[in-house]
Amino acid sequence: MKAWRSQLGAELRLTARRGDSVLLNLAIPVGLLVFFSLVDVLPRPPGVRHPVQFLTPGLIALAVMSTAMVSLGIATGFERQYGVLKRLGSTPLGRGRLLTAKIASIAVVEVVQVAVLVLVGLALGWSPGGPMGLAVPVILLATGAFAGLGLLMAGSLRAEVTLAAANGLYLLLLLLGGMIFPLSKLPTALRDVARALPSGALSDALHGALTTGSSVPVRAWIVLAVWAVAAPAVAARLFRWE
Amino acid sequence: MATAPPAVEAAGLTVRYGSKTAVDRTDLAAAPGEVVALLGRNGAGKTSTVEALEGYRRISAGRVRVLGLDPQERSGHRALTGRMGVMLQRGGVYPGMGPAEALRLFASYYERPLDPGELMARLDLEGVAATPWRRLSGGEQQRLSMALALVGRPEVVFLDEPTAGVDPGGRLAIRGQIADLRAAGVTVVLTTHELEEAERVADRIVIMSRGRVVASGTAAELAAADPGGARxxxxxxxxxxxxxxxxxxxxxxxxxxxxxxxxxxxxxxxxxxxxxxxxxxxxxxxxxxxxxxxxxxxxxxxxxxxxxx
Incomplete structure (x- = not known):
């Protein structure tokens, strides 16, 4: 337990120390939330009066994706390249506890991200409603799906390739994610693809869970659940520790 | 000594990567408290041998034992992690972590760790205690890797090229640590491609070539067995x-x-x-x-x- 707690502390300190992860996990989602709430240029779904109503759930989705996929993938990729994962495998910590410490550190970062985004959203006039408790299982499923994708890259590609691929995927899924503008604005074919991706399903689900008078679409639950099982399973199969 | 079971043992050890045989029917034994050097050129099979003993490499044939346990088997490896110290040929530390933080973290993994501050003093790392790994010199990285291998008070230590890329002062510090381990009864298996290194630190030298052990013994025994005769x-x-x-x-x-x-x-x-x-x-x-x-x-x-x- 002592080893596990120290490992969690180390994971969190390293995350906080990496400028890129602070930028990606906090500065970008908060910045987008503030900017597009105040500068009303983005389309929003019919019936939504203020942009912050749409943007807060969307940017919580972006924050979860940044932490679980991009930040985890890049950090793990470099740890693999530097032989850290290999070396820790021959300590009493072991691979199992290393993995659970990483998962716990993601959860801690997500709690901080959600808290900050909720507070900033509220300050900008966001009034949440709907089946809000469902946001927790939605975020858990999405974290599993994105962590699977991040570890899939980290465990099978070179660290520099993972860095590029994770950032590229981040941009793609941001644009196809319904996070800063609704999926309904996309062309039909693209929208169907977007809804089958974990990013689109996550933002649909969070908009459903956090908006008065709405609910989490069944399709979003199914898409998230499939990704949450499939991505970690493929990652576990293809992951090379060194 | 002759009756004590070996602390480290390999019998008929064979490691293959696809069709390439990296280690071919190698026998090896280190008695408790003995320092054994695997000497050979690059690609001779030294690292594959050591990594099979550490449990990193799947063996294709033969058997390996460390402290009587099988490192290839899950429960054996788990039991060994608290009793063996490992120094990889390179890397093994978080790139953004300095010696003090890395040693404190590794110390937390073990039941009865050494004091990180004392280890840093012994390996002359105090001046760079907070410098991230990626900014340490090659010698400083090797000395930190060595300290991390020792922090858990291991009974067996595996050192893969411990002095590669290390300046003369750092070499002395590392050799001094090996001598201290030997004096404390710790078994050390190290690899090197430098003959002088093997002669200086090891009780016994095992010369490997193309995956096989071609000679072994003390430095004096090996020299006496010169196949070309005396000169x-x-x-x-x-x-x-x-x-x-x-x-x-x-x-x-x-x-x-x-x-x-x-x-x-x-x-x-x-x-x-x-x-x-x-x-x-x-x-x-x-x-x-x-x-x-x-x-x-x-x-x-x-x-x-x-x-x-």
Missing amino acids: IRFGAPPGLDAVALGQEMEAQVTEDRPGEYTVARAGDPAAVARLTSWLAGRNLPLRDLRTGSRLEEVFLQLTAGEEDR
């Missing part, structure tokens, strides 16, 4: 009449490099007396007179023809 070597002015001297010595004389000669016979006192009187008769100076064979030649002969990649 007399000496230095004198260049251009001696090697044919005339050869007739006098009843053996072939060669000038290996200008002013450095080898007589192809054993250096018994009578032979040395003939050589010195021949030189004295011509009023020639003599320097660096040596008899017997050198470990270096044994090593070069045993590993001849291998590509040093």
